[in-house]
Amino acid sequence: MSNYEAVIGLEVHVELKTHTKLFCGCSTEFGKEPNTQVCPVCLGLPGSTGVLNKKVVELAVKAGLVLNCKIGTYTWFDRKNYYYPDLPKGFQISQVFRPIAYKGYLDIDINGQNKRINITRAHIEEDPGKLIHSGGSIMTSHYSYVDYNRSGMPLIEIVSEPEIHSGEEAGAYLEKLKANLEYAGVSDVKMEQGSLRCDANVSVRPVGTTALGTKTEIKNMNSFRAVQRAIEYEVERQIEVLEDGDRVIQETRGWDENRGITLSMRNKENPDYRCFIEHELPPIELTPEWIADVKGTIPELPDARRKRLVEEHGLPDYDAGVITSSLALAEFFDAALKKYPDAKTISNWIMGELLRLLNARNMELSEAKITPDGLAALLELIEKGSISNKMGKEVFEVMFEEGKDPGQIVKEKGLSQISDEGQLSRIIDEVIAKNPKSVADFQSGKKQAVGFLVGQVMKATKGQANPGVVNAMLREKLAQ
């Protein structure tokens, strides 16, 4: 390892799952025609004034609670002033001086070790609109389009302490953050749709020192994997800069996914946002009772669920961790378990086949056709010996793609397994007759010779014979 330590803080923007925007009644639906979900308020037209969406406060408090934050009972909004064409009022309404949630943490697992990452704050703010440039950037484009559908969408910005020391830790922190917010129903947390965005502040310093090095802010990462890679690249880059005797420049750098590098976007020398209180909105005053009520609506969180899977269903901790990392997966598991009460077998299939196919096809569980009931039915067929484990995998893939009933797939594909001893006996006798050498080997003590003979039976039945039954029958016959 090098003589440098990476110091990383993450700023995560999460879009809250509300039907309407932060300060107006416009719809928050994703993917609509540009500038169709706008009104005087989210366009910042002269004279317009906004009104706080109550649901946002509820979701922000929920988010704060699942990030183990303290909740401010008296907070307010402030204006962050800057000019940009996607910002219709020339200021962003945010919570600068008093965030609604502060002093939280998330515990992550690094190589089986627990590590706590502290969270500085989580505050409510409005999203600006979205720019689409005709050229590379706003300064080089001949023209740019701006879509204000996103303007005024409710966000929480979650700021971690600079306590993350590697890309891997950043990835684990993001996974945990995403899972907790998803479980709490606060956000869709989909990075591809922009409902979760992450910027990383990265600096390096010599091991053993405490002063922070000059940081760069890394943007434009479109997946957790990209965040991890970008951080790893940037840490290496900064170390090289320092090793060459240069100094790191404080700037914003963009992640280029294709080239796998970060590139300078603009120098950022502490912009002055001239923040001050937003007088057009009253302060947010919350009672401890109301906060307790919100707390009461939070469902079981990933850590608790993971513990439950281990303690109640005897799953290995690793399995439980994977399954509970996403709410959809955990619900799939629970539903399948209701129909087929063998937790480990279900877990094996989820971790093996289901995740393999999802990853291979880059799909979300909700896009796959297989249902928990279907998986349970498949496992019953295997248990009864109607099909082999290997055939099961084939059937699983069809269920994944087409969502059919496993029994029907087995029938259509002629996949049923031969376990009938009468039917098998004749075939086994033939194999014994054709392979005197193996028989002799077995009888002279080379017990592994039976494997070859089982293989021959499987070949003769085109794989449909139940190998367990064949094995037992062969041993019995050869012992005679």
Next chain:
Amino acid sequence: MQLFRLTAHELHDLLVKKEISAEELNLAVFDRVEAVDDKVKAYVTLTKERALEQARSVDRQIHSGEKISPLAGIPVAVKDNICTDGILTTACSKMLANFVPPYSATVVKRLDGAGATMVGKANLDEFAMGSSTENSAFFVTHNPWDTERVPGGSSGGSAAAVAAGEAICSLGSDTGGSIRLPASFCGVVGLKPTYGAVSRYGLIAFASSLDQIGPFSKDVTDCAMMLKVISGHDPLDSTSAKYSVPDYTGFLRNDVRGLKIGVPQEYIAEGINPAVREVIEKALARLEALGAHVEYTTLPHTEYALSTYYLIAPAEASSNLARYDGVRYGFRAQNTDDVIDMFMKTRSEAFGPEVKRRIMLGTYALSAGYYDAYYLKALRVRTLIKQDFDRAFEKYDLLISPVCPTTAFRIGEKTDDPLEMYLSDVCTISINLAGIPGMSIPCGFAQGMPVGLQLMGRHFDEATLLRAAYTFEQNTDYHKAVPEL
């Protein structure tokens, strides 16, 4: 009978008795506009067709025997920083010279709902920044009492329109005195309601924590009628208070006996024009004679009000006016290099000097390193100023002062000296900082120009202001004087 000389409540009686029609009334007012607006220049946009349509609708109501509301058919002028759906709303700035809002302010909807007709949009100092209406990007409004003089500002068009008979009532906005000062200079009644009493939705923001819409009228009864219509909670404006709006006309009693009135000595200090002082003292004596207890009192932080105001208001303005960047609506500079250049040229070319001055003041006050020393300190002094009033209102039902140390000054007299101009607001700005209601009523003349008496009350106690104002009015004739044009 010159209909444009009458008050809304007098005209209402005539309408109900079918002695006049609303259309006839509106045509009379538009004739008046035609006759005198060349001299007064109160309006930047006239909305005659809209007004006549509204009037005919009121006439149909009357004809079919329906009961009409007190403002039905009454011609009202609206300050041009209040948004009107489909009608130019310019804030009298080059920046918004072509801006047609797709929505109406809540107060406009309420006036429409009450059947009031809109004569047009009245002139103002650009973005309501000024005390004389000389900062309008279009033209200066002239005082109907002496067209060589200013009407006051920033709601100069609204005040002059009512004084000149070019509207029966009007709406203005008041951030530091912008209703009361022109009311005083033009000899009409003007009220800045309690902050939060009237919805600000659709009012082009200058300083959000100070701005408040209020009415101009010829007498106190009309003022109460207008206030009743425009007041009340608006779910679209978070700063509008949830309270039940009283029937303000019910408080109009000719009786101030036992009313405890305090006169803050700081408001009649040196610098006040002796003739104005004499008029004010006479008015106070009149109220005393009518049975009120009048005594001098003190608002000790008054001397800091002006500097406090000129930190807070520009700070908020610098942010509120940031949206005018040429991207979405309004003016956009041509032949620019890139987006930054477009922002800069747009703002440089389309804002007038006073607006730029305040944006710079405010930007400076909010800048890193200066925020604590200026903006934050100003907020603290604002609290002290509020506390002055709280203490005074423990003892008094009402405070009274002049609206301005002088009467209307000559056009051009103060344009070269912004500080001198700012001093016009020395008696009115504390009221905005404290958020309390303030009112100007005609109380006499000094050298032929009207003088306004300022009444200040407790939060949401417009009732006491109206009662005292009504009593004074019932026992004097100043409100009946009209300028000859």
